Amino acid sequence: MNFVEYTVKDRIGTITLNRPDKRNALNERVVSELKQAFARAAEDDSVKVIVLAARGSAFCAGADLAYLQQLQQNTYEENLADSSHLKELFYQIYTHPKVVIAKIQGHAIAGGCGLATVCDFSFAVEEAQFGYTEVRIGFIPAIVKVFLLRKIGEGKSKELLLSGELITAQEAKGFGLINHVVQPDELDEKVSEFARKLVKKNSGQSMQFTKQMIAAVQEMGLEEGLDYAAEQNAKARASEDCQKGIAAFLNKEKPSW
Structure with missing residues (x-):
């Protein structure tokens, strides 16, 4: 895999987005590699808890712009297959047999915010921003909406999805979108400590x-x-x-x- 790393230590499997030059943006290949990594973790008896992490300044900036341009040339059938590809990833994480913790070291926007939404727990640095900006480019947050409604309810979902506004990590915590806000130099240790607690207890x-x-x-x-x-x-x-x-x-x- 080129854009996703898979490592295991002390029964904690870490799946890391490794496309920092593109702010870990999603395209067909990145989604495929994430699906492969989560499938591997499901079958890996040495893994009890999963951490979803990312390299670089952003956690995930959503869909790759070049990828979006390509999709404009697709037929409806091709776009349906592609959107189903992302749907399968979100469903895979949401229903994964092992607990998934998001370690959010930077902005999580659009599809990247979707990734955070479907994880079971999430830790973010104070500087991280969150939001579903799809309506600002004439797109819709279709797939993530299904999971977001379950997570934070209709009123708060409408506020985020219809406004397209970015919110701070503290605001995201208040919405119930994420669980913990920590200092950047504490992120690794706080996530590791929490994961180890789940593994041990x-x-x-x-x-x-x-x-x-x-x-x-x-x-x-x-x-x-x-x-x-x-x-x-x-x-x-x-x-x-x-x-x-x-x-x-x-x-x-x-x-x-």
Whole structure:
């Protein structure tokens, strides 16, 4: 892979956007490499938690301008295939069996803000700006909208998507778009500390099932959702991790995950 790096250390898999000269802008190839990296992490037994990072001054500036120009020449069928490609990446991250933490060292704009949106946790430096600027170039934030509505609700989503305004990291935290705002010299350590805590203290199986349930239950009515939750509860009781964790708790021991 040329634009995406994949490394593993201490059960933390790091997927790094490495196209700093283009502000880590997205095109067909970058999206393909991200999909490959996340698929690899899903199957990698040495990985329990994933960090999505980037090199350079920007986290991700959205779609590559040259790429956007190329898309203007495409047929509807070609553009549908291409937009489905990005949809699959966002869905892959949102439903990934492992927790994904975004480490945002710079601006996350349009599709780059979309990447941050679909991650489970996000840490950003104070200087980072966020926004969905699509309406300012006559485009629409179509795919990310589906995930953003789930994450922060209709009112706040409208404020961001219809205005096209950029907001600060602190404002993004207030919107519920990101979780933590840190100083630049603390970013690496804060993300590593949080990832290590998840690795050490939490059952990977339990985090996977909980994440999958959060994605699934929002599509259900109240009774259907409760029935689904009861079924998952019953299944979890028979899992190896649950039996191990409860036994450790009863014996006043800390389970080794």
